[in-house]
Amino acid sequence: MKKILVIQNKRIGDVLLASLIAENIKLVYPESTIEFMVYDYTAGVIENHPLIDKIILIKEKELKKIPNLIKTALQIRKAKYDIILDPYAKFQSRIMCLLSGAPQRIGYKKKDKNPPLKFYTHNVSFLKEKSHPCGKSLEDRVHLVTSVYPIDQPVYVPKIYLTETEQQYSxxxxxxxxxxxxxxxxxxxxxxxxxxxxxxxxxxxxxxxxxxxxxxxxxxxxxxxxxxxxxxxxxxxxxxxxxxxxxxxxxxxxxxxxxxxxxxxxxxxxxxxxxxxxxxxxxxxxxxxxxxxxxxxxxxxxxxxxxxxxxxxxxxxxxxxxxxxxxxxxxxxxxxxxxxxxxxxxxxxxx
The missing domain is CATH 3.40.50.2000 (Glycogen Phosphorylase B;)
Incomplete structure (x- = not known):
């Protein structure tokens, strides 16, 4: 059974769109456990998601401090993930991927085509243009998965899951x-x-x-x-x-x-x-x-x-x-x- 981590340390909309990564990677590994690392103020959009087994909350300002970043990266390493997907692809998340020790690390290719450090095992290029009505930002996130794991019918529509109590809001x-x-x-x-x-x-x-x-x-x-x-x-x-x-x-x-x-x-x-x-x-x-x-x-x-x-x-x-x-x-x-x-x-x- 694969243990998978998605690092999406960005804003609310980005976290919601990144939930598509869980939807699609689950099609590849149905028995996997999927965890999301997100800023604490963004977690609400993925709460109660049936395909996300754990939400790891971090504070944006704290993660920008190098000692805290290294500490978080070592905690990720200790958790022994099999796959890490990084739709954020910024300094903090790239460092966490580099130090994670995960056999498969998937992230976006940056302008530095030959970086001195190998942050990812799979460098995925952004799509040049959209080809699906979901829009390019959503399509790029799905492409992060499908470029490594071919999927016959990818999921392009993110969903929010409400509890019964939430549905009765009055x-x-x-x-x-x-x-x-x-x-x-x-x-x-x-x-x-x-x-x-x-x-x-x-x-x-x-x-x-x-x-x-x-x-x-x-x-x-x-x-x-x-x-x-x-x-x-x-x-x-x-x-x-x-x-x-x-x-x-x-x-x-x-x-x-x-x-x-x-x-x-x-x-x-x-x-x-x-x-x-x-x-x-x-x-x-x-x-x-x-x-x-x-x-x-x-x-x-x-x-x-x-x-x-x-x-x-x-x-x-x-x-x-x-x-x-x-x-x-x-x-x-x-x-x-x-x-x-x-x-x-x-x-x-x-x-």
Missing amino acids: KLQSYDKPVIMFGILGSTPQKSMPYKYITELIDFVTVTFDVYALFNYSPHQKDDAKSIYEACKHKDRIIFDIYEDNIRGFITLMNKCKLLIANEGGTVHIAKALDKPTFTIFSPYVLKEHWASFEDGKMHTSVHLLDEKPDLFSTDRDARKKIEEDPSFLYNQLSPELIIPKLNNFLKQHF
Whole structure:
């Protein structure tokens, strides 16, 4: 029986997508035990996963300290894994793979084609382009497995597994209209729209459709969320007093909502894994082809500035200078006037 470790020390969405590694490696070794090493604040997206036998929690700041990194690597070595897969492929995870002693170590090939240290026994190249509707980021993770272990029918759709108690979540029961989850703020400033634009979108939805809007945001963004709420015209259509401050709580809440409208990020991947319709607003600084998964124009669709104003990404020197001098320049070009027609069409298909 194989003992397998997946090291995915990155953000919430990355951990959820990496769960596909468990789905696919289990097709190769059905009797294997699979463990995931993840940052403690990301574990909620893989809790209760039937194919993940153990979740090893680590703290991001602590792992960046060299003594702690070496200690963790030696603990991995002591555990005697047969296979380690590293979809993270950064300094910390590469060191852990190198010192693990695992007979098979699978990770992505980096730009240094001939590194002085042999971190992996199998160096896998990133795909040059996507060939599956799941999007390139998901396809790359599946490819990490299938490039070493041929699989006839790989799994491309990540899932979140709810307990019976979580499925009975009842905080929205008293509301007599469908609830739309709004991911009003991105995980970083470069993934967040200008607040006045967010307010316009919320006003449009609450006026045009017979629904309630429910805000999602990180706990440290509460003051920003409150200012957006205060700027909205139809507060009676906004649910502001229901909030979950952890990933698992958000998952159970999202499961009871009709759909999600959000900046691109982990919440979008969570909604898709729950089989909820999504409308994604991409940061102009994010490659849509990498992260736009399963888009069909109905269940999942998105908007990206490159689709609406491709000339802004030209070689024009003045435009380039503005982009370099002001990181918010491109986001300011993605105005509600560009988003609302696509959003309206999307919502009409679901209401």
